[in-house]
Amino acid sequence: xxxxxxxxxxxxxxxxxxxxxxxxxxxxxxxxxxxxxxxxxxxxxxxxxxxxxxxxxxxxxxxxxxxxxxxxxxxxxxxxxxxxxxxxxxxxxxxxxxxxxxxxxxxxxxxxxxxxxxxxxxxxxxxxxxxxxxxxxxxxxxxxxxxxxxxxxx
Numbered sequence: 719x720x721x722x723x724x725x726x727x728x729x730x731x732x733x734x735x736x737x738x739x740x741x742x743x744x745x746x747x748x749x750x751x752x753x754x755x756x757x758x759x760x761x762x763x764x765x766x767x768x769x770x771x772x773x774x775x776x777x778x779x780x781x782x783x784x785x786x787x788x789x790x791x792x793x794x795x796x797x798x799x800x801x802x803x804x805x806x807x808x809x810x811x812x813x814x815x816x817x818x819x820x821x822x823x824x825x826x827x828x829x830x831x832x833x834x835x836x837x838x839x840x841x842x843x844x845x846x847x848x849x850x851x852x853x854x855x856x857x858x859x860x861x862x863x864x865x866x867x868x869x870x871x872x
Contacts, residue, residue: 775862780853783809783864790840791849799844806840811863813837819851819869836867 773781786806793799807813817839819831834842843849855868 775858776856779809779856779858779862779864783853783856783867787840787843787849790843791847793844793847796844803837803840803844807836809864810836811859811861811865815864815867817867817869819871820854821871836864 783806786802786809789802790799790806793802813836815836817834817836819834820828821831822829850872851869852872853867854870855866856864857866859865
């Protein structure tokens with residue numbers, strides 16, 4: 719009588735172990751799966767401080783002049799408007815400094831309203847109590863006084 723080898727518990731165990739090893743060895747990659755190490759946190763370098771250029775003389779003049787225009791237009795009395803006008807006039811080379819108001823621009827060609835002087839324009843602001851224009855260009859002389867002013871509608 720011949721004994722079958724598959725019926726013994728040892729041969730069954732060996733057969734299962736052999737199939738298990740073959741199944742494990744059949745993997746395409748033999749590398750162990752390793753959890754990826756988290757990327758190191760990026761070191762934030764402080765951004766270089768933005769270099770703020772000092773405002774130019776034109777920018778300073780425009781800022782002051784816009785404040786004077788608002789003060790004249792919004793003055794509560796004629797006396798306070800007149801004192802603001804006198805302070806504003808100190809920024810100009812003379813009282814007849816031309817003020818040009820751009821009413822239209824196309825292809826770099828500007829059309830101006832009738833030219834006026836700074837004294838007339840400041841008195842206009844005092845009378846109408848409306849500041850409808852903003853400063854688009856300022857020309858200064860060597861001493862920092864305004865020699866020409868160009869305005870535009872808001």
